[in-house]
Amino acid sequence: MSTSPSPENLRMQIRRGKHTGMTSGLCQGYVQCNLVILPTAWAADFTQFCLANPKPCPLIATSKPGEFKLPELGLDVDIRTDISSYRVFEDGLLTDERSDIRSLWRDDLVVFLLGCSFSFEEAILAEGLDVRNISEGRNVPMYRTNIDCEPAGPFSGKMVVSMRPFNKPDATRATDISARFPRVHGAPVHYGSPELIGIKDINNPDYGEAVTINSDEEPLFWACGVTPQVALEQAKPPFCITHSPGCMLVTDVLNSNFESK
Amino acid sequence: MSTSPSPENLRMQIRRGKHTGMTSGLCQGYVQCNLVILPTAWAADFTQFCLANPKPCPLIATSKPGEFKLPELGLDVDIRTDISSYRVFEDGLLTDERSDIRSLWRDDLVVFLLGCSFSFEEAILAEGLDVRNISEGRNVPMYRTNIDCEPAGPFSGKMVVSMRPFNKPDATRATDISARFPRVHGAPVHYGSPELIGIKDINNPDYGEAVTINSDEEPLFWACGVTPQVALEQAKPPFCITHSPGCMLVTDVLNSNFESK
DSSP, X not given: OOOOOOHHHXXXXXXXXXXXXXXXXXXXXXXXXXXXXXXXXXXXXXXXXXXXXXXXXXXXXXXXXTOOBOTTTOTTOBTTTSSSOEEEEETTEEEEEESOOXXXXXXXXXXXXXXXXXXXXXXXXXXXXXXXXXXXXXXXXXXXXXXXXXXXXXXXXXXXXXXXXXXXXXXXXXXHHHHTOGGGTOSOSEESOGGGGTOSOTTSXXXXXXXXXXXXXXXXXXEOTTXXXXXXXXXXXXXXXXXXXXXXXXXXXXXXXXXXX | OOOOOOHHHHHHHHHXXXXXXXXXXXXXXXXXXXXXXXXXXXXXXXXXXXXXXXXXXXXXXXXXTTOOBOTTTOTTOBTTTSSXXXXXXXXTEEEEEESOOGGGOOTTEEEEEEEOTHHHHHHHHHTTOOOHHHHTTOOOOEEEEEEEOOOBTTBOOEEEEEEEEEEHHHHHHHHHHHHTOGGGTOSOSEXXXXXXXXXXXXXXXXXXXXXOOOTTEEEEEEEOTTHHHHHHHHHOOSSEEEEOTTOOEEEEEEGGGGSOO
C-alpha cells in the first residue's frame, strides 16, 4: 500500500492532470468537500437553502463573486483546477464533464463548499466500527426520502439520505460519534424503519450500491450531500458547476477541527 | 407571573411600539437571534467570516439583497420593525439607536441572523442546573480572549466568550447539553483556567456583569455572539445595523428543532 500524498500534493497532482478520478480514501484525516458554483443572482437563495437545511447541506465555505481562490481551505487552492472532475449544468441539464473550468470562469460566479460524509465515516472507523460500504468496497447506498427540505426561493425538494447498517450497540456508538460532527451531516436523521421515510426497497438504492444488512443489524440513515444536487436539478439555474460524484475538493483542514468537543 | 405572549404576538407588540427593551426570558422555547445588516459589497466576506467561525458566529439565516421579510423564521417577520431597538453604525461608529429602520432601508442591504445563547441556557435550565446569570438576575459576564478568529476579508479579531460557573458534575452536564446545540454556540470553548485564554480578572468582565463563582465551581466559557460585533467595529463598514444588546429577533422556530438528536 502506497503512502497517501499530503492534501497540497494531491491538489497539485490533480491540477497537473496526474491524478484523475475519485478522492475517497485519500488524505485520511483531512476534510473533503462537495462543490456547487452558481451565478451571483442565485447565490443568496442557495445560501439560505443551505442554512435552512444544515444536515443535508452543511455549508463550510463560500466565496465572493468571481473569487476562485479559497485560502481558508488551503493556501494554494484554485477551485477552477483542483478538483479532478467537474460537471457543468445549463438550465438544469448536464451539458459537460471536464477536469478544468478555467475557460468557463466568470466574474459573477460564487463558490459553495459543503461538508461530506467521509469525515464522520473516518471517525466511526477510528473507533473500530465496521462501515459496511467501505468494508465491502462499494459506493454508499443513497435513497430519496419523503422528507421535505425547507424551501428557499427556487430551491426545494426531498432529502436524500445515505445508509450504513449497524447492530444495536454499534448503532448507538455510530450515532454518538457522528453527532460530534455537525458540520459534516451530524447524527443520523432516522434509523430502523425505512418505510417511515418513504424508502420502499432498501436493497434498491436510488444512488450508489446496496450493501449487506445482517439479521442483527438496523439501517441508520444520514442526511446526504446529494440533496443539494436534487434541489439544483429542480431549480434549473441557467448555469451551475458541481464536482463529479466522489471527486471532492481535498482541503488542508483537519477533520478533528470539525469535532465538537 | 403573567403568561408570555406567542412569538408572533410579541413581534406585533414590538412592531407597534408596545413592547420596548429586552427579550430575554420571553417566549421560552423559541429561538432568538442576533442581527447584523450589511451592504451587499460586504456580505460575502461576512458570510465567510461566520462560516469560518461557527462557534461565535453561528449563521442561522440570511436574506437576498434588499429583502426584509424572513418567512423561514416567522411568516410575518419584517426585520425593519420587529426588533425593539436597533443600533446604526457608520464607518464603525455608533451613530444612532432607534426602534424602526424602515426609513434607512436600502435595496443593497443583506440581513444576517445568528444564534444566541438563550437557546442553550434554556436547555441547561430545563435539566435542573443553575445558570448563575439568570438566578442572580444579571447580564451574563463576557470577556475578550486572546483567541484569534479565522479572518475573512476585512473581518478579524479576538473571540469574545461568555462565562457560567458550575461545580464539576454540573460542568460535565452543561457541556454535554450545550454540545447538542451546535447552531447556538455549541459546547464551551474552554473551562477552568481563564488566564490560558487571556482573561486577567474573572471578576471584571469586558461586557455584562460579574457573577458569583463558588469555591467548588469552575468557570465554563462559551463562544459569544458579541464576537461578530467586535469584528464589525474593527472592519468599519461604511454602513451597518445591529440589534441593541438583549433586544433580539424572536422567531417561530422551536429551540428543540436546533437540538442534534
